Amino acid sequence: MTRPHLILTLACLFCVSSAMADSVFSPVYLDGALEGFNSNDAPHAASTADGNPGTTLGEQRRWAFERALEYWELRLDSNVVIEVAAEMNDLSCSFSGAVLGSAGPDWAYADWVPSAGGSSPAFANTVYPSALANRLANRDLDVDYPDIGATFNKQIDESDGCLFQTSWYYALGEAPSGTISFFATALHEIGHGIGFLTFVDKASGSRxxxxxxxxxxxxxxxxxxxxxxxxxxxxxxxxxxxxxxxxxxxxxxxxxxxxxxxxxxxxxxxxxxxxxxxxxxxxxxxxxxxxxxxxxxxxxxxxxxxxxxxxxxxxxxxxxGWNDVPANDCNFASYRLTLSSLYSGTNEHNACVSVTYDGALIYEGDTTATAGREVVLKNGFTVEQGATFRVQTDPNIGL
Known part of the structure; x- marks a missing residue:
């Protein structure tokens, strides 16, 4: 399940923009009506059960994608909004392998003139990806185009021949068997868009x-x-x-x-x-x-x-050239932690996004739950008398 990047130039033929107030990132959805990120098909039941509130497949896709944008937003500082153009298309897929997605900067810049509060590039005659160049320059170097283009493989949902009936999982939890985390894939692809790539033609070595x-x-x-x-x-x-x-x-x-x-x-x-x-x-x-x-x-x-x-x-x-990043103190494979056991002694349950207690009994000692976004107590959760249960959320704990 490879995840290559592409440097994209995207035309906005049918764009639905989803506002994320006071956000570093702003998504622009390029799919046509009733397809991809705008699909009105029935939502995935597993994703709904695990916390995705979308009432259509398109809403679930947008929700998961925007959670990935929010995650990166916690780790990057920029006074310039990073516009991300996203769509779902048919990418390469077979029974045994698939391209999950592709993403990259839409534009690149060198030797810009910064605005007040900005800076010239650390290296002259050096190419920078759009989002990073804008951050350093403290201005949008081209207001007419997105900074990042991202495409995801819709065949994973729509073709039984793609990865042998595998489907996307649109919640924040660990992807169930037979599914692939859309959230994790989006995190990866956005990473390319903000600068984890070279512009060198690797076949020829040309710059x-x-x-x-x-x-x-x-x-x-x-x-x-x-x-x-x-x-x-x-x-x-x-x-x-x-x-x-x-x-x-x-x-x-x-x-x-x-x-x-x-x-x-x-x-x-x-x-x-x-x-x-x-x-x-x-x-x-x-x-x-x-x-x-x-x-x-x-x-x-x-x-x-x-x-x-x-x-x-x-x-x-x-x-x-990006800013300092918060410490890596949680495993994102466990960003949703489901517990259904008995616990004694002192316990700490940490996750990047959410900790979910599903019918868990906590007893004989203190328990602390720490998550980046939420702690969920499902029906059946109890704490034995005398035990202390603490909850804290910290959006900076992240990956």
Missing amino acids: LWEMDDIYMKFLLDHSTGKLWPDMTDSERAASATDPSDLHWVGPNVMAALGPLTGGVSDGHAHMYAPETLEGGSSVSHWDTAIEDSNGNHELMEPSATGSEKLLITGELLQDI
Whole structure:
């Protein structure tokens, strides 16, 4: 289930904009009437049961997508709204594999003139993705176009031959068997849109506008000892297919590698560079070996793993020019935690988005529930006399 990125230029033929008041992100939906994000088909029952309030399939899709935008909004600061154009189309899919989605910046900029409170780029003659360039410049460098384009595979819902009757799951919980988390996929694709990608043509090694881009400045080929800006086009093309030797050497990432148990060598994090070039996936993802001691993989690996977390992506975003990112202190594979057991002693139940107690009995000690968005107590939940049950929500705990 690969998730490549594309650099998109999207025309708004039928746009439905959904306002998110005082938000960093603003979604624009490009699907036609009654299709994709505007579908009036019956909602997915599992997603409804697990908290998605949408009364149609289109409403469920928009709700899940906007929760992903809200999640990134908690981690990024920008005085300029990031407009995200989104649609659902038929992408590649078979019984055994599928492209879940694709996304990327709609535009790129170099050597801009900042407005008051903004800054010139840290590197001259260097290409930056639209959302990041706008943030640094403190103004919208092109008000007529979205900053990010994102497309998701509607065949996953609509074709029995796609991943053998797999469907999207539109709630925030852990995706049930036979489904794929739309929320997690949207998080990944938005990550590409805000700058987790290179503009280099990886087959030829040629640079956009014959300039470095901000992402490639931190790519080092360990086998040659060269950074990508110091390479020829042919050397960059060779480096894009040099497994385990293509490394990220940004200072923020290098300082955060301690908890990782895989995908790291020589104080560097490995990038995805398989021997056979994978167009949208190679270079613009972490290596699949990136892992921590709890078995969590990186959100920005090329394929969905079901055990994803932001381990070092926040630090990569800092390296290219985004703001500091809150600490990674919860596993997003467990952002919805369903409990149906007896608990004794002192307990802590933490989740990125919500903690749901489904008929759980808490007893013989204190219990604290911490979630980024909500704590839900379902019918049957009880606390034994003498026990203390504490609840706290903190939107900054995030991935």
